[in-house]
Amino acid sequence: MVPREESMGPQGPDLVYGWLNPASAEKDARDNDDVIVVSGMTGEPPSVRASFALGALEVALVAGGAVEVEPWETSRQWQGVVVGYLVSGSMRVSQEERTVDLAPGDVVLYTGAHGYRISAPDAHEYLLVRIPTSVLALRHGELTTLLAADLTSLGATRLLRAVMSTLASPDSRPSDAAAGHVADALVAAVHAVLADGRAPGTATVLSLFHSLVLWIEEHLQDAELDAVRIARAHELSPRTVRRVFAANGVTVSSLVRERRLERIRDELVDPGHARESIGTIAARWGFPDPATLSSAFTRRYGASPRRYRADLQRQGQPGAAD
Missing domain, CATH: 2.60.120.10 (Jelly Rolls)
Structure with missing residues (x-):
C-alpha cells in the first residue's frame, strides 16, 4: 500500500x-x-x-x-x-x-x-x-x-x-x-x-447445461456457435438453450468466448505451436480479426496476445516470433 x-x-x-x-x-x-x-x-x-x-x-x-x-x-x-x-x-x-x-x-x-x-x-x-x-x-x-x-x-x-x-x-x-x-x-x-x-434448479436443467457445455467444447472451432446452432444440434429451441445458460449464471456467447480465449492462450505458450503466428492460432479458434482478439484477450488476461507470449519467452519459455 x-x-x-x-x-x-x-x-x-x-x-x-x-x-x-x-x-x-x-x-x-x-x-x-x-x-x-x-x-x-x-x-x-x-x-x-x-x-x-x-x-x-x-x-x-x-x-x-x-x-x-x-x-x-x-x-x-x-x-x-x-x-x-x-x-x-x-x-x-x-x-x-x-x-x-x-x-x-x-x-x-x-x-x-x-x-x-x-x-x-x-x-x-x-x-x-x-x-x-x-x-x-x-x-x-x-x-x-x-x-x-x-x-x-x-x-x-x-x-x-x-x-x-x-x-x-x-x-x-x-x-x-x-x-x-x-x-x-x-x-x-x-x-x-x-x-x-443460487436457488437450486432441477437436476434435469443442470444435466442439460453440462451436456451443452461439453458439446461446445468439442465444436469450438466451428464458425457458427451460437444459441441457434446449439439448439438445432440438440433439437431444442434457442429460447430453451438461453434459459438453461441463464439459470447457471452465464450466456452462450460469454462461455464460448471464454473457452476460445483459453485455447488461444494455451497454444500461445505451447512449444508445439511455437512456430505458428498469433493470427493463425486466433483464426483457428474463432478470432479472425486481430483487433477483436487483442481487445478480448487483453480484457481477459491483462496483456495483449503478443505481449503475453513475449513475456513468457523472456521467462525462458519456448516460443517463436510471429
Missing part, C-alpha cells in the same frame, strides 16, 4: 489514502479506481506485503493493525468482484445492507462498484483478489445476495478457500507459465460458489 496523508474532501486530513497497485500511486487519487480511505488506525500501519497479477486478476496481501477501510469515490469506476480471504486476525465486511464477521480461513465477496466498509479491531493479515466483470461475465444481480454474506455453508466455498489459502502463502506465487491456469481455477471456484448460492 502506498500511503498518502492528504485531504481531498470533507472527511478531513487525518485519513490515509492507499493504492493496492503501487504503479497507480503516481496518478492523482481522483483518477484512480483502487483508492481506499483508511481511518481509525491504531498499531501497525497497513501495508501490502505482496502484490502480483494473475492475468487480468490483481492479487494483494495486506497486513496491519486496527483499521477501518472504505473505498474512495473513484473506486466506483472499477467494475468487478473482490474476493477476500482472512489469513489471521478478525474482520467485519459490510455491503448491500449485510454484514459478515470473518475468522481466519473465511472468504467473502464484495464489489467496488458499491459502497462497502471493512473493519479490523486488531492486527490482521488479509488477501484480496480483484476480478474484473469481463472475466466473470456475470450480471450484478446474479451475485447480489452473496455480497458480504456468510459463505461457509456452501460446498464450493471449500474450493475457493483452498485456492485463496495457497495464494496467501509467501512461497506459492505461481510462475508466469502457470499464472493463467491459476486464474482460471480461482474464477471457476468463484463461479462454483455463485452456483451453490
